[in-house]
Amino acid sequence: MIKTIIIDDEPLAAEIVKEYLADFSQFTIVCVCSDGFQGLKAIQEHEPDLIFLDVQMPKITGFEMLELLEEPPAVIFTTAFDEFAVQAFNAMALDYLLKPFSKARFTQAIEKFLTQKETVKSSAALKLNELAEKRNRMVVRVKNEIKIIPTHEVSFFEADDDYITIHKGPDKYLKKMTMKSLEEALDPMKFVRVHRSFMINLNEITNIEPYERENYLVKMRDGKQVPVSKSGYARLRQVLGI
Amino acid sequence: MFAKAFANPYKSIWITQGAGVIWLFATFLILNFYGIEEVTALVDASVFACFFLLGIGMLDKVFSFYIPKGSNNWLLLILPLFYSLAAVYMHQYVMKMIFSQDVTYLSFLQNHFFLRWAFLGLAEVMVALIAIVMSKLEQQEESQKRIAIMNELSREAELTQLRQQLQPHFLFNSLNSISALVVSHPLKAREMVLQLSDFLRGTIKKDHHKWISLEEEMTYLKMYLDIEQVRFGHRLEVVFEVKDEAKSLSLPQLLIQPLLENAIKHGLYGIIEDVKIILSASKEQNYLSIKIENPFDPEVVAPKGTGFGLSSINRRLFLLFGRKDLLSSKAELSTFKITLKIPQTR
Numbered sequence: 001m002i003k004t005i006i007i008d009d010e011p012l013a014a015e016i017v018k019e020y021l022a023d024f025s026q027f028t029i030v031c032v033c034s035d036g037f038q039g040l041k042a043i044q045e046h047e048p049d050l051i052f053l054d055v056q057m058p059k060i061t062g063f064e065m066l067e068l069l070e071e072p073p074a075v076i077f078t079t080a081f082d083e084f085a086v087q088a089f090n091a092m093a094l095d096y097l098l099k100p101f102s103k104a105r106f107t108q109a110i111e112k113f114l115t116q117k118e119t120v121k122s123s124a125a126l127k128l129n130e131l132a133e134k135r136n137r138m139v140v141r142v143k144n145e146i147k148i149i150p151t152h153e154v155s156f157f158e159a160d161d162d163y164i165t166i167h168k169g170p171d172k173y174l175k176k177m178t179m180k181s182l183e184e185a186l187d188p189m190k191f192v193r194v195h196r197s198f199m200i201n202l203n204e205i206t207n208i209e210p211y212e213r214e215n216y217l218v219k220m221r222d223g224k225q226v227p228v229s230k231s232g233y234a235r236l237r238q239v240l241g242i
Numbered sequence: 243m244f245a246k247a248f249a250n251p252y253k254s255i256w257i258t259q260g261a262g263v264i265w266l267f268a269t270f271l272i273l274n275f276y277g278i279e280e281v282t283a284l285v286d287a288s289v290f291a292c293f294f295l296l297g298i299g300m301l302d303k304v305f306s307f308y309i310p311k312g313s314n315n316w317l318l319l320i321l322p323l324f325y326s327l328a329a330v331y332m333h334q335y336v337m338k339m340i341f342s343q344d345v346t347y348l349s350f351l352q353n354h355f356f357l358r359w360a361f362l363g364l365a366e367v368m369v370a371l372i373a374i375v376m377s378k379l380e381q382q383e384e385s386q387k388r389i390a391i392m393n394e395l396s397r398e399a400e401l402t403q404l405r406q407q408l409q410p411h412f413l414f415n416s417l418n419s420i421s422a423l424v425v426s427h428p429l430k431a432r433e434m435v436l437q438l439s440d441f442l443r444g445t446i447k448k449d450h451h452k453w454i455s456l457e458e459e460m461t462y463l464k465m466y467l468d469i470e471q472v473r474f475g476h477r478l479e480v481v482f483e484v485k486d487e488a489k490s491l492s493l494p495q496l497l498i499q500p501l502l503e504n505a506i507k508h509g510l511y512g513i514i515e516d517v518k519i520i521l522s523a524s525k526e527q528n529y530l531s532i533k534i535e536n537p538f539d540p541e542v543v544a545p546k547g548t549g550f551g552l553s554s555i556n557r558r559l560f561l562l563f564g565r566k567d568l569l570s571s572k573a574e575l576s577t578f579k580i581t582l583k584i585p586q587t588r
Contacts, residue, residue: 009510010415010473016422035514056411058514059542080414099418148542 003046006032007039007062008054008078013099017052017078020106027110034058036065037146048073050113053093055079060146064139068146070176076109135185138166140173149173152190155204155220157182159197169222192239194218194232202239258298265365266291282347289336290358293329297366300325305373309381318374322366330359396561412503413438419473434472441465445496453492456484456523456530463521466499470506474517478510483522491523491530493584494562498532500555501580505536508578512538530584538578552580 004027008014014032021027027050031042035058043051053075055062062079066072077096094116095109138149149168158165159179166173183193193199204221208228211217216228218236228236266287273283301322310317334351341347416438423431444462460482467480480502502521509517520535552569559568563585571580 010419011476012419012422012473013415015426016418019422019425037514056511058511059539080411080418099414100421101418 002027002050003030003048004028004050004052005030005039005042005046005048006052007034007036007042007057007065008032008052009034009057010054013054013078016100017106020103021110024110036060036062039065040068040146043069043073050074050076050094052076052078052097055081060139060148067175067177068139068141074113076113138173138175140166140175142173147173151186152201152203154201155222155224156198156200156226157191167222167224189239192232192236194226194228194236196229198226198228198232200226208236258295261298262291262295265294276350278347278350279344282341282344285340286333286337286347286351290333290362293333294362294365297322297325297329297362298369301366301370302373305370305377309374309377318370319367322370323363326362326366327359330355330362333358392561409503415473416469423472430472434469437465437468437472441469452495454495455490455492457489459493459495459498460484460489462496463499463502466502474506474510477516478506478519479516480506480519480521483520485524487525488523488530491525491584491586493530493532497555497558497584498534498582501532501534501552501582504552505534505578505580508538509536512536512542513576526583528586530586532582532584533579534582535577535579537576538573540573540576 004021006014006017006029008017011034014034018029018032021029030046030048033039033042037059039051039053042048051073053062053066055077056079057065062077066075075093077093078099078101079096080099095112097105097109136151138151138154140147140149149166153168155167155169157179158167160174162176162178164175164177164179164182166175179193179197179199182199183191186199190202191199192202200218200220206219206221208216208218211227214230214233216233218226218228220226269287269290270283273286274280278286304321334355337351338348416434420431420434420438423434441462444465470478470480498521502519505519506517509519515537517537520533522533522535524531552571556566556569559582560566568583568585569580571578573579
C-alpha cells in the first residue's frame with residue numbers, strides 16, 4: 001500500500017484528488033489536512049510515501065511546511081499559481097498539477113511517482129530552496145511549536161554543518177538549510193554573505209572595524225560580532241557603496 | 243513670453259534688437275527726408291528707438307505674468323497706447339533739452355507729436371498682441387499635456403483594476419471547485435458556473451467611472467461572495483451591517499470588491515481558525531463610510547505574493563477625488579480594519 005496524504009485548504013480541491021486517486025487501488029489516503037500545521041503532524045504520524053500539497057494555505061505556505069521536514073516524502077504540488085510561478089518550485093517536487101487539472105494529467109503525475117520514487121527523495125530535499133522569489137520570512141520549528149520569523153528582524157545567519165543558526169536579538173533558531181540556498185533565497189540588497197559561514201542583515205550593522213590582516217569584524221546592533229573575510233569585505237563594500 | 247514667438251527663443255533677442263535698428267534707420271530717413279539736419283535726426287532716431295525697445299521689454303514682462311481676460315481686455319490696447327504717449331512725451335522732453343537752440347527742429351517736433359504717437363502706439367499694440375497670443379498658446383499646450391498625463395494615469399489604473407479583479411488565482415481555483423462539483427453535485431456545479439459568469443461579466447463590462455448606489459454594488463459583492471462561499475464556506479463568514487440611510491448613497495463601481503477580496507485573503511491565509519469578515523456602511527456627514535474588518539495574526543508576516551496592497555485602491559481614489567485621505571487602515575489586537583470614505587457630491 002502506498003500511503004498518501006492530501007493537504008489543501010479548500011475541501012472541494014481535496015475532493016477532486018480523492019476522486020481521481022480512487023482509481024488507483026494501490027494508494028490509500030491516510031489523512032486529508034486543511035493546513036500546513038495539520039499536515040506536519042499527519043506526516044510525522046503516518047510517514048506517508050506521497051503527499052499532494054497546495055501552496056497557498058493559512059499561515060504557512062506549502063513550501064514552508066516542506067522545509068520543516070527532516071526527510072520530506074515525495075511531493076506533488078497542486079496549485080492555481082500561474083506557469084511562471086510554478087517554474088520556481090518545479091525543482092522542489094516530483095511534479096506539479098495546475099488547478100484545474102484533468103484526470104489524464106493526474107495519471108501522468110502518478111505514473112511519474114511510480115517509476116521515479118526511488119530517486120525522488122534526495123533531489124527534492126536538495127533543491128528545496130530554489131525559489132525565484134526572495135523571501136521575507138523564515139518558518140522554523142521550536143520544539144513542538146512553529147514560529148514565523150520576518151527576515152528583517154534577523155541580525156545574522158550562521159552556518160553549522162547542514163543547519164543554519166538564525167540569530168534574532170537574544171534568540172537563536174536552528175533550521176535545516178545550506179548557506180548557499182539561503183544566499184539564493186534572500187534579497188542581496190539586504191543580506192550579504194560576509195564570510196563562508198556568516199550572512200548578515202545590512203540594517204543591523206553598527207560598525208565595521210579591521211581585525212588581523214585583511215580581515216574585518218562587523219558589530220551588530222545586538223552587540224554580537226561577526227567575522228568578515230577578505231572576499232566578504234569586498235562584497236560588503238560593493239553593496240554598501242563604500 | 244514674447245521670445246517664444248520665434249522658432250528659436252535664443253534668436254529672439256537679436257530679432258528684437260534688429261527691429262530696434264530698423265526702427266532707428268526708418269525714423270532717421272524720414273526725419274532726414276523732411277529736412278532735419280543729419281546729426282539731429284540721428285540723435286532723435288536713436289532716442290526714439292530706445293523708447294521703442296523699452297516698450298517691447300515692458301509689455302513682454304507684463305503680459306507673461308498677466309493675461310487679461312474678458313472685462314480686462316481693454317488693458318491690451320490701453321497699456322501700449324498709454325506707454326507710447328508717455329514715451330513720445332519723454333522723447334520730446336529730452337530732445338528739447340539737447341537741441342534747445344534749433345528752432346526749426348523744435349517746431350517740427352511739436353507739430354508731429356501726434357503722428358509719432360500714432361506710429362509708436364501702433365507698433366506697441368502689435369507687440370502686445372503677439373505677446374498675448376504666445377502666452378495663450380503656451381497655456382493651452384500645458385493644459386493639453388496635463389490632460390494627456392491624466393488620461394494615461396486613468397488608463398493604467400483601469401488596467402491594474404482589471405488585472406486585480408481577474409486574479410488568475412481566484413479564477414482557476416473557482417474552476418477547480420467546479421471541476422470537483424461536476425461529478426458529485428452537478429446542479430451546484432452549474433450554479434457556480436452561472437455565478438462565476440455573472441461576476442466576470444460584471445467585472446469586464448462595467449464602466450469604472452460610473453457611480454451606482456451602495457445597494458446595487460452590494461448585489462455585485464454578493465455574487466462574488468457566493469463563489470468564495472463555495473470554496474471556503476466551511477470557515478468563511480461575511481456579515482453585512484449596512485444602515486438603511488447608507489443604501490441609497492452612491493459610490494464609483496468596483497471600488498469595494500478589491501477591498502473585500504483583500505480582507506478575505508488576509509483572513510483566510512493569515513489565521514488557521516474560522517474567518518469572520520464584517521462589512522459595515524453608514525452615512526457620516528457628507529460621506530458614505532465603509533468599514534471592513536478581518537481577523538489577522540499580528541505575529542505573521544504575509545508571505546510575498548499572497549496579497550496586494552491597498553496602494554492601487556488609494557491611487558484610484560486619488561484619480562477620482564484628488565485626495566489621499568479617503569482610505570485608512572489600522573490594526574487592533576487581532577482585527578485589521580480599513581475605512582473607506584466616499585464624498586457625496588450630489
